[in-house]
Amino acid sequence: xxxxxxxxxxxxxxxxxxxxxxxxxxxxxxxxxxxxxxxxxxxxxxxxxxxxxxxxxxxxxxxxxxxxxxxxxxxxxxxxxxxxxxxxxxxxxxxxxxxxxxxxxxxxxxxxxxxxxxxxxxxxxxxxxxxxxxxxxxxxxxxxxxxxxxxxxxxxxxxxxxxxxxxxxxxxxxxxxxxxxxxxxxxxxxxxxxxxxxxxxxxxxxxxxxxxxxxxxxxxxxxxxxxxxxxxxxxxxxxxxxxxxxxxxxxxxxxxxxxxxxxxxxxxxxxxxxxxxxxxxxxxxxxxxxxxxxxxxxxxxxxxxxxxxxxxxxxxxxxxxxxxxxxxxxxxxxxxxxxxxxxxxxxxxxxxxxxxxxxxxxxxxxxxxxxxxxxxxxxxxxxxxxxxx
Amino acid sequence: xxxxxxxxxxxxxxxxxxxxxxxxxxxxxxxxxxxxxxxxxxxxxxxxxxxxxxxxxxxxxxxxxxxxxxxxxxxxxxxxxxxxxxxxxxxxxxxxxxxxxxxxxxxxxxxxxxxxxxxxxxxxxxxxxxxxxxxxxxxxxxxxxxxxxxxxxxxxxxxxxxxxxxxxxxxxxxxxxxxxxxxxxxxxxxxxxxxxxxxxxxxxxxxxxxxxxxxxxxxxxxxxxxxxxxxxxxxxxxxxxxxxxxxxxxxxxxxxxxxxxxxxxxxxxxxxxxxxxxxxxxxxxxxxxxxxxxxxxxxxxxxxxxxxxxxxxxxxxxxxxxxxxxxxxxxxxxxxxxxxxxx
Numbered sequence: 001x002x003x004x005x006x007x008x009x010x011x012x013x014x015x016x017x018x019x020x021x022x023x024x025x026x027x028x029x030x031x032x033x034x035x036x037x038x039x040x041x042x043x044x045x046x047x048x049x050x051x052x053x054x055x056x057x058x059x060x061x062x063x064x065x066x067x068x069x070x071x072x073x074x075x076x077x078x079x080x081x082x083x084x085x086x087x088x089x090x091x092x093x094x095x096x097x098x099x100x101x102x103x104x105x106x107x108x109x110x111x112x113x114x115x116x117x118x119x120x121x122x123x124x125x126x127x128x129x130x131x132x133x134x135x136x137x138x139x140x141x142x143x144x145x146x147x148x149x150x151x152x153x154x155x156x157x158x159x160x161x162x163x164x165x166x167x168x169x170x171x172x173x174x175x176x177x178x179x180x181x182x183x184x185x186x187x188x189x190x191x192x193x194x195x196x197x198x199x200x201x202x203x204x205x206x207x208x209x210x211x212x213x214x215x216x217x218x219x220x221x222x223x224x225x226x227x228x229x230x231x232x233x234x235x236x237x238x239x240x241x242x243x244x245x246x247x248x249x250x251x252x253x254x255x256x257x258x259x260x261x262x263x264x265x266x267x268x269x270x271x272x273x274x275x276x277x278x279x280x281x282x283x284x285x286x287x288x289x290x291x292x293x294x295x296x297x298x299x300x301x302x303x304x305x306x307x308x309x310x311x312x313x314x315x316x317x318x319x320x321x322x323x324x325x326x327x328x329x330x331x332x333x334x335x336x337x338x339x340x341x342x343x344x345x346x347x348x349x350x351x352x353x354x355x356x357x358x359x360x361x362x363x364x365x366x367x368x369x370x371x372x373x374x375x376x377x378x379x380x381x382x383x384x385x386x387x388x389x
Numbered sequence: 390x391x392x393x394x395x396x397x398x399x400x401x402x403x404x405x406x407x408x409x410x411x412x413x414x415x416x417x418x419x420x421x422x423x424x425x426x427x428x429x430x431x432x433x434x435x436x437x438x439x440x441x442x443x444x445x446x447x448x449x450x451x452x453x454x455x456x457x458x459x460x461x462x463x464x465x466x467x468x469x470x471x472x473x474x475x476x477x478x479x480x481x482x483x484x485x486x487x488x489x490x491x492x493x494x495x496x497x498x499x500x501x502x503x504x505x506x507x508x509x510x511x512x513x514x515x516x517x518x519x520x521x522x523x524x525x526x527x528x529x530x531x532x533x534x535x536x537x538x539x540x541x542x543x544x545x546x547x548x549x550x551x552x553x554x555x556x557x558x559x560x561x562x563x564x565x566x567x568x569x570x571x572x573x574x575x576x577x578x579x580x581x582x583x584x585x586x587x588x589x590x591x592x593x594x595x596x597x598x599x600x601x602x603x604x605x606x607x608x609x610x611x612x613x614x615x616x617x618x619x620x621x622x623x624x625x626x627x628x629x630x631x632x633x634x635x636x637x638x639x640x641x642x643x644x645x646x647x648x649x650x651x652x653x654x655x656x657x658x659x660x661x662x663x664x665x666x667x668x669x670x671x672x673x674x675x676x677x678x679x680x681x682x683x684x685x686x687x688x689x690x691x692x693x694x695x696x697x698x699x700x701x702x703x704x705x706x707x708x709x710x711x712x713x714x715x716x717x718x719x720x721x722x723x724x725x726x727x728x729x730x731x732x
Contacts, residue, residue, distance in 0.1 A: 037682045037683050038683070038685070038686050046683075072682050073678070073679065073682060074678050074682040074683070074685065076678075077638075078636075078638050078641075079540060079632075079634060079636030079638060080436075080628060080632050080634075080636070080638075080639075083632045083634060084432045084433070084436060084632070087432050087557065087559065088429075088432055088433075090557070091429065091432075091557060091558055091559075092429045104538070104539050105538065105539055105540040105634075105636040105637065105638075106636075108539060108540060108542040108634065108636075109540070109542070109632065109634040109636060111542060111543075111634075112544075112632075112633045112634065113557070116557045117557055128539060130539070134542060134543070171537065171538035171539075172537065172538050172539045200538065
């Protein structure tokens with residue numbers, strides 16, 4: 001009985017997929033793009049989508065003789081939605097690749113789908129170290145764990161900032177970054193006076209900043225998710241930390257390109273380490289920034305956007321390498337070890353961990369042509385995720 | 390006046406109310422048929438079944454005991470986490486996991502039910518809300534147990550009864566959820582159509598008068614609140630088992646709000662309200678979010694406002710049949726009093 005109904009069901013499914021996809025199944029490669037387009041993380045979704053579209057605008061929509069079609073779906077930042085949508089994209093829409101995933105739990109929720117369906121998923125935003133270990137089909141083009149924090153520690157220790165307080169948002173990536181920074185900073189002879197963790201939701205930094213001020217450090221190292229940075233910056237100045245001579249060093253999330261201009265002069269002089277600045281000086285980046293600005297009402301691309309752009313670049317390159325073969329396992333194999341020049345600079349997908357290896361830049365917030373930018377002044381080449389050997 | 394005819398009258402009334410209606414048969418046949426007729430929609434159907442069970446559990450306390458809750462996700466979330474942890478540490482057998490998760494959520498319901506015995510509606514609303522916030526933050530902080538903000542992953546669920554494996558199409562998952570929903574409904578139906586259910590309705594109308602009639606409100610509220618928590622725990626466990634993942638948003642406030650919305654949409658106090666609401670809400674959301682990924686929330690808001698303005702009674706089948714019957718000129722002996730009673 002069970003086997004009969006099962007067979008019936010499979011026939012039905014096959015029939016349906018035939019009916020709906022027959023006409024252009026041979027020529028089209030579908031890529032499912034799952035992003036938070038609504039809710040508190042909507043800005044992430046908007047930026048990644050802009051990056052994906054920019055790549056297609058600049059490089060056309062055909063690769064290896066196949067037409068690439070991106071199917072955008074909103075998961076509102078809710079993990080069970082992400083999981084259902086991912087599964088539907090694979091089963092119903094016949095997506096041969098998945099892309100997106102704004103937050104760590106959203107990415108982790110699709111791991112079982114990938115294992116069953118054997119479809120690669122390119123992560124454009126989520127950064128926690130563990131993600132790529134949870135499925136052999138995860139490949140990442142955003143950032144791996146505390147990649148951006150470790151060079152900041154080295155830089156700070158070299159530049160006379162010996163006594164530092166860390167302040168991070170209390171969730172997976174924040175704790176990753178706190179550990180990455182602290183380990184490196186201690187190795188370089190620095191001293192951590194205090195490690196402050198602030199709640200992720202409804203952040204009011206005032207009481208924490210007061211504590212930081214009272215310990216009188218040389219600098220405070222900060223990680224808060226993109227979007228919260230502007231509130232932090234405002235309170236940092238209001239609480240008189242800058243006047244007290246405390247330097248602000250951070251990961252690039254705090255001075256997110258998307259929001260930097262709105263922070264005003266309070267942000268001037270902040271030192272951050274990150275993998276992308278819209279001000280990066282290269283032909284690839286100029287074309288990328290111009291395209292995103294043109295297509296999105298003059299919006300400045302940020303590091304999320306470049307994650308989406310590179311995810312598409314990787315998808316195209318993998319399809320080219322497999323000659324248009326959409327077998328998931330072959331695509332992942334093709335992605336391993338891939339190296340190219342992105343708008344952010346040279347990047348590589350590590351063949352073993354499927355994670356990104358990239359240059360991290362030290363930047364200072366400066367005024368360029370009347371706008372605030374993260375201006376790069378030093379490069380740490382080929383930084384790997386310090387959490388994975 | 391002998392007590393006998395009155396008693397007979399009462400039990401006849403209860404029996405009449407408890408009888409299965411043709412519409413109900415139709416609904417379940419459709420639901421079962423969907424498993425085979427819509428092979429590409431199984432995941433959405435599972436989601437509907439889970440939300441329906443969750444909304445039904447809320448209906449038990451809102452519609453029957455008159456306790457408004459803004460924190461029902463607490464039980465849903467506890468059930469979800471319990472199912473996840475059980476499968477990671479104890480057994481991956483789904484039925485055992487389901488029952489134990491329901492029991493754990495039920496224990497929490499029993500413990501917190503004493504908090505909703507006192508106070509006005511507003512107090513109860515705030516109490517339930519507070520409890521769910523407490524549990525949500527506890528789950529976020531206890532990262533060693535719950536995985537914190539990253540959620541629980543690596544959950545593997547065995548085939549049901551060792552026979553039916555959870556497939557990628559989600560058919561097994563849907564049939565599993567549907568079976569649990571059906572079983573839960575049958576039990577809930579028996580309970581609310583028993584004298585116990587009637588006494589709950591009496592408490593809802595006027596608990597003081599009910600007490601004077603010899604109905605003890607507190608004990609009954611504790612029982613129904615616990616049962617409702619068990620059902621919510623089942624729903625949460627089903628979500629974990631069909632998605633093999635638990636994220637902290639199972640406890641989020643929006644889940645409590647959504648389920649209340651679903652229930653209001655479908656109608657309160659007749660068990661199927663949650664089911665109908667779940668169908669409308671989920672289908673609407675899935676459809677709109679595909680058509681317009683950026684702006685679907687605007688449209689869903691608009692549709693909800695329109696539905697409320699039009700009057701949700703229009704989608705209540707009992708009244709719809711009553712309305713159709715009066716229009717077609719046929720008298721509706723059973724439906725008319727029903728409609729009056731629910732007004």
